[in-house]
Amino acid sequence: CVHGPNNLCLFVLFKRKNKAVTGIIYVKGLVDREEERILKLFVVARDRGPSSRIKSSKVLVTINVTDQNDNAPSINIQGIGLVKYQDGVSKISEDLPVGTPVALVQVSDRDEGENAVVTCAVDGDVLFQLQPASDQKGKYFLQTTTLLDYESVKNYSIEIVAVDSGSPALSSTLSLIVQVTDVNDNAPNFSPATIEVDFPENNYRGQKLLDLVATDPDSGINGQLVYSIIDRFAKRLFEVDANTGEVRVRTVLDREERERYVFCVAAADMGVPRKTVMNCSF
Numbered sequence: 001c002v003h004g005p006n007n008l009c010l011f012v013l014f015k016r017k018n019k020a021v022t023g024i025i026y027v028k029g030l031v032d033r034e035e036e037r038i039l040k041l042f043v044v045a046r047d048r049g050p051s052s053r054i055k056s057s058k059v060l061v062t063i064n065v066t067d068q069n070d071n072a073p074s075i076n077i078q079g080i081g082l083v084k085y086q087d088g089v090s091k092i093s094e095d096l097p098v099g100t101p102v103a104l105v106q107v108s109d110r111d112e113g114e115n116a117v118v119t120c121a122v123d124g125d126v127l128f129q130l131q132p133a134s135d136q137k138g139k140y141f142l143q144t145t146t147l148l149d150y151e152s153v154k155n156y157s158i159e160i161v162a163v164d165s166g167s168p169a170l171s172s173t174l175s176l177i178v179q180v181t182d183v184n185d186n187a188p189n190f191s192p193a194t195i196e197v198d199f200p201e202n203n204y205r206g207q208k209l210l211d212l213v214a215t216d217p218d219s220g221i222n223g224q225l226v227y228s229i230i231d232r233f234a235k236r237l238f239e240v241d242a243n244t245g246e247v248r249v250r251t252v253l254d255r256e257e258r259e260r261y262v263f264c265v266a267a268a269d270m271g272v273p274r275k276t277v278m279n280c281s282f
């Protein structure tokens with residue numbers, strides 16, 4: 001056994017044929033081009049003379065290990081710019097312009113030649129694409145191809161597939177979740193925008209007039225609403241519960257004194273910046 005580089009054990013068997021002796025080198029262990037691409041070893045031939053007079057000759061054997069496509073491409077994903085990527089999740093705001101990179105994808109392959117030529121793509125019909133980075137081979141920006149809307153889709157599951165050009169080709173896939181985060185892009189909405197109610201006079205103070213309900217499709221504080229009466233004069237006669245939108249009459253109304261009141265209630269969300277809508281009641 002001849003110990004070659006990297007603890008590779010090569011086995012040399014000498015065969016005698018007439019006068020010539022042939023040494024055949026066998027490989028006993030696994031050869032891996034990705035670990036050691038050139039193996040060099042000396043093979044020594046000694047005659048069988050008396051130990052004090054042994055003559056020998058040695059030859060340097062260089063073995064160039066040729067490549068086999070035994071490595072699938074590897075895929076690495078990182079955050080980019082302000083977009084953080086952690087535990088397979090990339091978080092992006094719904095107001096990003098089209099074409100914004102949401103992750104940096106890098107592919108590599110330990111083989112050589114065609115066995116290491118990797119193409120990669122986004123699998124399935126999702127609203128993201130890979131754009132090759134000009135400065136480095138195997139580097140891609142995963143970017144949006146359309147506007148996002150948190151109110152419509154909150155998560156995208158994206159599968160990135162990398163295939164080498166070996167024969168047969170090997171492939172790898174890596175999934176990531178793109179999580180869309182909310183921005184305050186919707187104003188509250190009263191439907192209908194005007195309400196007319198009949199209310200009997202001689203009411204008691206604090207009697208309920210009506211419930212006003214506005215909706216806001218945003219989430220969290222972006223969709224959390226506060227109601228208020230705008231008109232200063234109306235504020236003396238009517239009040240609205242800031243949280244529920246319930247409108248009450250603060251005073252006793254007298255039809256013979258006045259039969260019609262018009263005032264507006266605003267609903268504002270708590271987002272930054274705030275968005276407001278008005279509803280006018282008669």
Ligand SMILES: [Ca+2]
Nearest residue numbers: 067068070111
């Ligand atoms: Ca290989």
Ligand SMILES: [Ca+2]
Nearest residue numbers: 071111115164
């Ligand atoms: Ca490969």
Ligand SMILES: [Ca+2]
Nearest residue numbers: 186218222269
């Ligand atoms: Ca909102």
Ligand SMILES: [Ca+2]
Nearest residue numbers: 182183185218
């Ligand atoms: Ca929103």
